[in-house]
Amino acid sequence: MPNEFNIKNGFVSNNNSSVTGSLSATTFYGNxxxxxxxxxxxxxxxxxxxxxxxxxxxxxxxFTAINLNSDGTSRLAKTTFVAPPSGKVLIEMTFDMxxxxxxxxxxxxxxxxxxxxxxxxxxxxxxxxDNDSSSGQFYAKFIKTNLTPGxxxxxxxxxxxxxxxxxxxxxxxxxxxxxxxxxxxxxxxxSVYDLGSTTISINPNN
Numbered sequence: 125m126p127n128e129f130n131i132k133n134g135f136v137s138n139n140n141s142s143v144t145g146s147l148s149a150t151t152f153y154g155n156x157x158x159x160x161x162x163x164x165x166x167x168x169x170x171x172x173x174x175x176x177x178x179x180x181x182x183x184x185x186x187f188t189a190i191n192l193n194s195d196g197t198s199r200l201a202k203t204t205f206v207a208p209p210s211g212k213v214l215i216e217m218t219f220d221m222x223x224x225x226x227x228x229x230x231x232x233x234x235x236x237x238x239x240x241x242x243x244x245x246x247x248x249x250x251x252x253x254d255n256d257s258s259s260g261q262f263y264a265k266f267i268k269t270n271l272t273p274g275x276x277x278x279x280x281x282x283x284x285x286x287x288x289x290x291x292x293x294x295x296x297x298x299x300x301x302x303x304x305x306x307x308x309x310x311x312x313x314x315s316v317y318d319l320g321s322t323t324i325s326i327n328p329n330n
Contacts, residue, residue: 167318184286229250
């Protein structure tokens with residue numbers, strides 16, 4: 125007969141042994157059948173970095189997969205994750221971008237394949253506005269619902285711009301003293317969150 129474990133006052137114990145100290149449940153919880161992801165938690169995290177400045181020049185014709193090739197190997201802005209029991213996730217990318225023309229409008233899409241396309245499978249939207257000349261950090265977020273729990277999914281972030289030469293950039297975390305003339309950007313991160321029982325209201329009727 126399996127041991128029965130009890131959680132009381134921050135301790136785990138059973139009839140045969142005890143574990144004292146603080147109890148942290150930040151990654152998994154038991155559902156009686158095994159371990160599954162905690163609802164509303166981070167389930168996948170991707171980081172792209174490079175020891176030197178690496179850029180991806182955004183195409184001005186079709187959405188293309190963001191590829192930050194730092195060592196002769198493709199470094200795609202890609203996430204792979206297993207769909208949680210809720211079947212609902214938030215996919216978010218934070219990235220650094222140089223805007224080379226104040227009239228450049230940058231669009232970010234989400235797609236299931238790497239091939240250039242005018243219509244990303246999961247949509248697209250504008251991440252900076254016309255006459256926005258400020259380079260720096262931007263973000264793109266997509267909500268996916270009706271995923272099949274337990275299935276593995278791959279998604280690629282895609283970029284297109286109405287002017288050439290906008291660049292998505294990465295470098296590594298820096299050490300040592302701050303250098304005023306440094307133009308090294310931050311790493312790129314892609315996070316996937318299990319939305320669990322979160323209520324998703326899209327265009328609610330007031």
